[in-house]
Amino acid sequence: MKIKFKRKRLVANLIISIIWITFGTYNIVDEDHLRWTDYGYLILGVLYFGQYLHDLTYQYLTIQDGIIKKNGLYGYWKKINMNDITWIKKFAGDYTLKTEQKEIKINTDLIDKKALAELDKILGALNLPSEKTPFTNPNPVQS
Template sequence: MKIAFKNRRIIINSLLGAAWLIIGLSYFLNGEGLKWKTFAVLTLGIVYVVLATSEYYYKYITITDQQIRINQFPGKKINIDEIISAGYYADDYTLKTAHKTMKILRSQINPKDLPKFELFFNNLTSKLKAAEPLLSYERK
Protein backbone atom coordinates (compact mmCIF):
# COMPACT_ATOMS: atom_id res chain seq x y z
CA MET A 1 0.00 0.00 0.00
CA LYS A 2 1.30 3.43 -0.92
CA ILE A 3 0.26 6.59 0.90
CA ALA A 4 0.80 9.79 -1.10
CA PHE A 5 1.94 13.23 -0.03
CA LYS A 6 -0.62 16.00 0.15
CA ASN A 7 -1.13 17.61 -3.25
CA ARG A 8 -0.52 21.04 -1.73
CA ARG A 9 3.07 20.13 -0.86
CA ILE A 10 3.80 18.86 -4.38
CA ILE A 11 2.21 21.90 -6.01
CA ILE A 12 4.13 24.34 -3.79
CA ASN A 13 7.45 22.62 -4.55
CA SER A 14 6.64 22.65 -8.28
CA LEU A 15 5.76 26.35 -8.23
CA LEU A 16 8.88 27.25 -6.25
CA GLY A 17 11.00 25.27 -8.71
CA ALA A 18 9.39 26.97 -11.69
CA ALA A 19 9.81 30.40 -10.10
CA TRP A 20 13.51 29.84 -9.35
CA LEU A 21 14.09 28.51 -12.88
CA ILE A 22 12.37 31.54 -14.43
CA ILE A 23 14.43 33.91 -12.27
CA GLY A 24 17.63 32.07 -13.19
CA LEU A 25 16.83 32.12 -16.90
CA SER A 26 16.00 35.83 -16.70
CA TYR A 27 19.60 36.47 -15.61
CA PHE A 28 20.74 35.09 -18.97
CA LEU A 29 18.26 37.26 -20.87
CA ASN A 30 19.31 40.40 -18.99
CA GLY A 31 22.89 39.88 -20.04
CA GLU A 32 24.35 39.25 -16.60
CA GLY A 33 26.28 36.35 -18.04
CA LEU A 34 27.58 33.30 -16.27
CA LYS A 35 27.99 34.33 -12.67
CA TRP A 36 27.77 32.19 -9.56
CA LYS A 37 24.39 33.72 -8.65
CA THR A 38 22.89 32.52 -11.93
CA PHE A 39 24.06 28.96 -11.34
CA ALA A 40 22.92 29.01 -7.70
CA VAL A 41 19.41 30.13 -8.63
CA LEU A 42 19.16 27.60 -11.46
CA THR A 43 20.41 24.83 -9.17
CA LEU A 44 17.83 25.77 -6.55
CA GLY A 45 15.08 25.60 -9.18
CA ILE A 46 16.25 22.21 -10.40
CA VAL A 47 16.37 20.88 -6.82
CA TYR A 48 12.77 21.95 -6.18
CA VAL A 49 11.55 20.42 -9.45
CA VAL A 50 13.36 17.14 -8.71
CA LEU A 51 11.94 17.15 -5.16
CA ALA A 52 8.37 17.65 -6.41
CA THR A 53 8.82 14.94 -9.04
CA SER A 54 10.20 12.42 -6.55
CA GLU A 55 7.41 13.19 -4.05
CA TYR A 56 4.83 12.62 -6.78
CA TYR A 57 6.25 9.31 -8.02
CA TYR A 58 7.66 7.73 -4.84
CA LYS A 59 4.83 8.68 -2.44
CA TYR A 60 5.18 9.45 1.29
CA ILE A 61 4.83 6.02 2.87
CA THR A 62 5.14 2.52 1.44
CA ILE A 63 3.62 -0.25 3.54
CA THR A 64 4.30 -3.89 2.72
CA ASP A 65 3.62 -7.06 4.68
CA GLN A 66 7.10 -6.90 6.21
CA GLN A 67 7.97 -3.22 6.62
CA ILE A 68 6.93 0.42 6.66
CA ARG A 69 9.13 2.85 4.75
CA ILE A 70 9.06 6.65 4.66
CA ASN A 71 10.29 7.88 1.28
CA GLN A 72 11.82 11.18 2.35
CA PHE A 73 15.40 12.25 2.78
CA PRO A 74 16.70 10.67 4.93
CA GLY A 75 14.55 7.61 4.39
CA LYS A 76 13.44 5.49 7.29
CA LYS A 77 12.12 1.97 7.46
CA ILE A 78 11.11 -0.39 10.21
CA ASN A 79 9.94 -3.97 10.17
CA ILE A 80 6.33 -4.45 11.17
CA ASP A 81 7.05 -7.51 13.30
CA GLU A 82 9.55 -5.50 15.40
CA ILE A 83 7.05 -2.78 16.38
CA ILE A 84 6.39 -2.84 20.11
CA SER A 85 4.38 0.38 20.46
CA ALA A 86 2.12 2.51 18.28
CA GLY A 87 0.47 5.75 19.27
CA TYR A 88 -1.14 8.93 18.03
CA TYR A 89 -0.42 12.26 19.67
CA ALA A 90 -0.32 15.86 18.44
CA ASP A 91 -0.95 15.05 14.77
CA ASP A 92 1.85 12.45 14.72
CA TYR A 93 1.61 8.70 14.38
CA THR A 94 4.50 7.20 16.33
CA LEU A 95 5.78 3.67 15.77
CA LYS A 96 8.46 2.34 18.10
CA THR A 97 10.72 -0.67 17.99
CA ALA A 98 13.38 -1.63 20.48
CA HIS A 99 15.96 0.53 18.65
CA LYS A 100 14.06 2.94 16.38
CA THR A 101 11.23 5.43 16.49
CA MET A 102 9.34 6.49 13.38
CA LYS A 103 7.04 9.50 13.28
CA ILE A 104 4.51 9.85 10.50
CA LEU A 105 3.00 13.31 10.15
CA ARG A 106 -0.73 13.26 9.54
CA SER A 107 -0.51 16.70 7.94
CA GLN A 108 1.66 15.27 5.13
CA ILE A 109 -0.75 12.47 4.18
CA ASN A 110 -3.07 12.96 1.22
CA PRO A 111 -6.69 13.19 2.48
CA LYS A 112 -7.75 10.49 -0.01
CA ASP A 113 -5.22 8.05 1.47
CA LEU A 114 -5.79 8.97 5.12
CA PRO A 115 -8.67 6.48 5.71
CA LYS A 116 -6.51 3.62 4.35
CA PHE A 117 -3.64 4.57 6.63
CA GLU A 118 -5.89 5.01 9.67
CA LEU A 119 -7.41 1.56 9.05
CA PHE A 120 -3.91 0.06 8.88
CA PHE A 121 -2.85 1.96 12.01
CA ASN A 122 -5.94 0.91 13.99
CA ASN A 123 -5.41 -2.74 12.97
CA LEU A 124 -1.78 -2.50 14.04
CA THR A 125 -2.61 -0.98 17.43
CA SER A 126 -5.29 -3.60 18.08
CA LYS A 127 -2.82 -6.39 17.28
CA LEU A 128 -0.24 -4.83 19.58
CA LYS A 129 -2.77 -4.36 22.34
CA ALA A 130 -3.87 -7.99 22.09
CA ALA A 131 -0.28 -9.26 22.06
CA GLU A 132 1.28 -7.03 24.75
CA PRO A 133 -1.27 -4.87 26.55
CA LEU A 134 1.36 -3.28 28.81
CA LEU A 135 3.69 -2.17 26.01
CA SER A 136 1.26 -0.42 23.69
CA TYR A 137 -1.31 2.26 24.11
CA GLU A 138 -4.43 3.17 22.28
CA ARG A 139 -5.09 6.19 20.08
CA LYS A 140 -6.80 8.86 22.11
Protein backbone atom coordinates in the same frame (compact mmCIF):
# COMPACT_ATOMS: atom_id res chain seq x y z
CA MET B 1 0.37 0.42 -1.05
CA LYS B 2 1.42 4.05 -1.15
CA ILE B 3 0.34 6.65 1.37
CA LYS B 4 0.16 9.78 -0.76
CA PHE B 5 1.18 13.35 -0.08
CA LYS B 6 -1.48 16.03 -0.12
CA ARG B 7 -1.88 17.47 -3.58
CA LYS B 8 -1.21 20.93 -2.13
CA ARG B 9 2.38 19.96 -1.22
CA LEU B 10 3.10 18.56 -4.66
CA VAL B 11 1.69 21.60 -6.45
CA ALA B 12 3.59 23.97 -4.13
CA ASN B 13 6.92 22.27 -4.91
CA LEU B 14 6.17 22.40 -8.63
CA ILE B 15 5.26 26.10 -8.54
CA ILE B 16 8.33 26.99 -6.47
CA SER B 17 10.58 25.09 -8.87
CA ILE B 18 9.08 26.85 -11.89
CA ILE B 19 9.56 30.26 -10.24
CA TRP B 20 13.22 29.58 -9.35
CA ILE B 21 14.02 28.10 -12.78
CA THR B 22 12.35 31.05 -14.52
CA PHE B 23 14.15 33.57 -12.32
CA GLY B 24 17.52 31.84 -12.80
CA THR B 25 17.08 31.53 -16.56
CA TYR B 26 16.07 35.18 -16.86
CA ASN B 27 19.12 36.31 -14.87
CA ILE B 28 21.49 34.19 -16.96
CA VAL B 29 20.04 35.31 -20.30
CA ASP B 30 19.46 38.98 -19.47
CA GLU B 31 22.59 39.89 -17.48
CA ASP B 32 25.75 41.22 -19.14
CA HIS B 33 27.95 40.04 -16.30
CA LEU B 34 26.99 36.84 -14.53
CA ARG B 35 27.28 36.27 -10.83
CA TRP B 36 27.41 32.93 -9.07
CA THR B 37 23.98 33.60 -7.56
CA ASP B 38 22.45 33.61 -11.03
CA TYR B 39 23.40 29.95 -11.35
CA GLY B 40 22.33 29.35 -7.77
CA TYR B 41 18.75 30.30 -8.57
CA LEU B 42 18.72 27.85 -11.45
CA ILE B 43 20.23 25.07 -9.32
CA LEU B 44 17.70 25.75 -6.56
CA GLY B 45 14.87 25.45 -9.08
CA VAL B 46 16.22 22.16 -10.41
CA LEU B 47 16.51 20.81 -6.85
CA TYR B 48 12.91 21.76 -6.09
CA PHE B 49 11.81 20.13 -9.34
CA GLY B 50 13.73 17.00 -8.34
CA GLN B 51 11.94 17.03 -4.98
CA TYR B 52 8.60 17.35 -6.80
CA LEU B 53 9.39 14.40 -9.10
CA HIS B 54 10.59 12.28 -6.17
CA ASP B 55 7.49 13.04 -4.10
CA LEU B 56 5.22 12.37 -7.07
CA THR B 57 6.89 9.04 -7.83
CA TYR B 58 7.47 7.58 -4.36
CA GLN B 59 4.91 9.50 -2.27
CA TYR B 60 5.22 9.80 1.54
CA LEU B 61 5.01 6.22 2.79
CA THR B 62 5.11 2.81 1.18
CA ILE B 63 3.59 -0.18 2.94
CA GLN B 64 4.60 -3.45 1.35
CA ASP B 65 5.36 -6.97 2.59
CA GLY B 66 4.83 -5.98 6.23
CA ILE B 67 7.27 -3.07 6.05
CA ILE B 68 6.47 0.64 6.38
CA LYS B 69 8.98 2.77 4.50
CA LYS B 70 9.16 6.54 4.81
CA ASN B 71 10.42 7.75 1.45
CA GLY B 72 12.97 10.52 1.68
CA LEU B 73 14.99 12.26 -0.96
CA TYR B 74 18.74 11.68 -1.32
CA GLY B 75 18.76 8.27 0.37
CA TYR B 76 17.09 9.29 3.62
CA TRP B 77 14.64 6.40 3.55
CA LYS B 78 13.59 4.92 6.85
CA LYS B 79 11.86 1.61 7.13
CA ILE B 80 10.41 -0.40 9.94
CA ASN B 81 8.94 -3.89 10.09
CA MET B 82 5.29 -3.71 11.15
CA ASN B 83 5.62 -6.89 13.25
CA ASP B 84 8.37 -5.22 15.31
CA ILE B 85 6.27 -2.18 16.29
CA THR B 86 5.86 -2.12 20.05
CA TRP B 87 4.33 1.30 20.53
CA ILE B 88 2.36 3.83 18.48
CA LYS B 89 2.34 7.27 19.98
CA LYS B 90 0.09 10.08 18.74
CA PHE B 91 1.04 13.63 19.62
CA ALA B 92 -0.24 16.80 17.95
CA GLY B 93 -1.70 14.71 15.15
CA ASP B 94 1.60 13.04 14.27
CA TYR B 95 2.38 9.37 14.78
CA THR B 96 5.57 7.93 16.20
CA LEU B 97 6.07 4.25 15.48
CA LYS B 98 8.56 2.63 17.86
CA THR B 99 10.38 -0.68 17.90
CA GLU B 100 13.15 -1.84 20.21
CA GLN B 101 15.82 -0.23 18.00
CA LYS B 102 14.10 2.20 15.63
CA GLU B 103 11.62 5.02 15.58
CA ILE B 104 9.78 6.66 12.68
CA LYS B 105 7.79 9.87 12.93
CA ILE B 106 4.90 10.33 10.52
CA ASN B 107 3.68 13.86 9.89
CA THR B 108 -0.04 13.47 9.23
CA ASP B 109 -0.33 17.05 7.96
CA LEU B 110 1.47 15.93 4.80
CA ILE B 111 -0.84 12.99 4.09
CA ASP B 112 -3.92 13.02 1.85
CA LYS B 113 -7.17 12.49 3.81
CA LYS B 114 -8.13 9.23 2.09
CA ALA B 115 -4.61 7.88 2.49
CA LEU B 116 -4.63 8.87 6.18
CA ALA B 117 -7.82 6.87 6.71
CA GLU B 118 -6.11 3.84 5.12
CA LEU B 119 -3.03 4.34 7.31
CA ASP B 120 -5.21 4.54 10.43
CA LYS B 121 -6.93 1.30 9.42
CA ILE B 122 -3.60 -0.47 8.89
CA LEU B 123 -2.07 0.79 12.14
CA GLY B 124 -5.28 0.05 14.04
CA ALA B 125 -5.14 -3.57 12.87
CA LEU B 126 -1.79 -4.13 14.58
CA ASN B 127 -2.02 -6.37 17.62
CA LEU B 128 -0.83 -3.96 20.33
CA PRO B 129 -1.98 -3.54 23.93
CA SER B 130 -4.51 -0.74 24.37
CA GLU B 131 -2.10 1.39 26.39
CA LYS B 132 0.44 1.32 23.55
CA THR B 133 -1.75 2.46 20.68
CA PRO B 134 -4.15 5.36 20.08
CA PHE B 135 -6.40 3.20 17.89
CA THR B 136 -8.26 1.26 20.56
CA ASN B 137 -11.69 2.17 21.80
CA PRO B 138 -11.41 3.16 25.48
CA ASN B 139 -15.10 2.32 26.07
CA PRO B 140 -15.81 -0.96 24.30
CA VAL B 141 -19.44 -1.83 23.71
CA GLN B 142 -20.43 -4.87 25.68
CA SER B 143 -23.35 -7.04 24.67
